[in-house]
Amino acid sequence: MIDEEVSAVVLAIIVVAGVFAFSQFLFSKRVVEPFSELGVLGPKKKIGDYPKIVHVNEPLKLYLYIGNHEGKIMYYRVYVKLGNKSTVINENVSANAEVIDVFEAVLAHNQNLTLPINILVNRKVRDARLIFEMWVYNEEIKGFKYNGRWLQLWLNVTGE
Amino acid sequence: MRVHFGFVLFFMFLFLSVSLCNGQPDLRSKIKNVYVLLVKAEKEGGNVTAAASKLNEALQLIDKAEKTRNESEKSKLLGEADSLIKEVELSIPEIIEKGQRERKMYLITTFSSLALLLFIGFIFYFYGPKFFWSLWLKSRRKWKIRRN
Numbered sequence A: 001m002i003d004e005e006v007s008a009v010v011l012a013i014i015v016v017a018g019v020f021a022f023s024q025f026l027f028s029k030r031v032v033e034p035f036s037e038l039g040v041l042g043p044k045k046k047i048g049d050y051p052k053i054v055h056v057n058e059p060l061k062l063y064l065y066i067g068n069h070e071g072k073i074m075y076y077r078v079y080v081k082l083g084n085k086s087t088v089i090n091e092n093v094s095a096n097a098e099v100i101d102v103f104e105a106v107l108a109h110n111q112n113l114t115l116p117i118n119i120l121v122n123r124k125v126r127d128a129r130l131i132f133e134m135w136v137y138n139e140e141i142k143g144f145k146y147n148g149r150w151l152q153l154w155l156n157v158t159g160e
Numbered sequence B: 001m002r003v004h005f006g007f008v009l010f011f012m013f014l015f016l017s018v019s020l021c022n023g024q025p026d027l028r029s030k031i032k033n034v035y036v037l038l039v040k041a042e043k044e045g046g047n048v049t050a051a052a053s054k055l056n057e058a059l060q061l062i063d064k065a066e067k068t069r070n071e072s073e074k075s076k077l078l079g080e081a082d083s084l085i086k087e088v089e090l091s092i093p094e095i096i097e098k099g100q101r102e103r104k105m106y107l108i109t110t111f112s113s114l115a116l117l118l119f120i121g122f123i124f125y126f127y128g129p130k131f132f133w134s135l136w137l138k139s140r141r142k143w144k145i146r147r148n
Helices: A006-028 B002-021 B023-043 B047-065 B071-137
Strands: A033-043 A053-055 A060-069 A072-085 A099-108 A114-120 A125-138 A145-160
Touching: A006 B071, A033 A072, A033 A125, A033 A145, A060 A072, A060 A099, A060 A125, A072 B023, A099 A114, A099 B023, A099 B047, B023 B047, B023 B071, B047 B071
Parallel strands: A053 A145
Antiparallel strands: A033 A060, A060 A114, A072 A099, A072 A125, A125 A145
16 A cells, blocks of 8 residues: 555655646747857858958958847847957947948847958058957847947058 | 029939939848837747848848949849848738747647646546556456465
8 A cells, every 4th residue: 555645745746847847848948048149260161260461452351150049030230340459349348440341130049140251451550450349239229239249350451 | 493493403313313322221221120020020929030031131132232333233132132121021910920820829739738737637646546456456356365
């Protein structure tokens, strides 16, 4: 014979396990940690082999990678800016530097895009920072807002 | 009067040439509007992956058009982008309807499976022991009890 207390404990364990399993099933589609990806790949479409020296007005061939894991559709804008050693940029402040190119993409959740890009710098610069900033479209302000994602390539732009 | 008419003609020409040459800002604002509608459609449960891909394609076409110097190529690319945007815009009501239908089905399936699980649990709780012992007795029906 099974003791009544034992059967009550077994039943309680089954109920708790059932509730846990059901809650996992209910929240399986929820994105716990939403994030966006921004990356720059070298001319061979790989991480690395980034050019360090380019000539003025010579196309700098790179690949821009954008990934959406925000759990919703997103409209991205990536600004390519030309900064220098003293340019200030962080997660909260975008760089106050010359915009040399802009790229846009609309991506659904879990979609990504690798875009071939050609950047042209039209003047000689030493220790230049090619800054890539990610902005996202905000429906409430009806404009793009800096989302804190950025990266940079150090460059020397020499004469033709 | 003739001077005024000339002015009107000049401004009309200026306006037309500006709107024809700079079709891109107009298309970009169209994309923004369609994007906002897609956000709403997604909130309604719609799957916007295919629509997002099309909008993205339209954006790349606009980008290509902005960088080309060939006017006929430019207008062709912008025309393609425009038709893609229109296609997405027209598909939005269908996306919303499908999303709402799928969400309803998901809710029905989820709660009916929960109800079924509860029902099975209660059945087992109330009739399980009786069923178990009847099986136990059945399996030992031919047993004989012998005194040692």
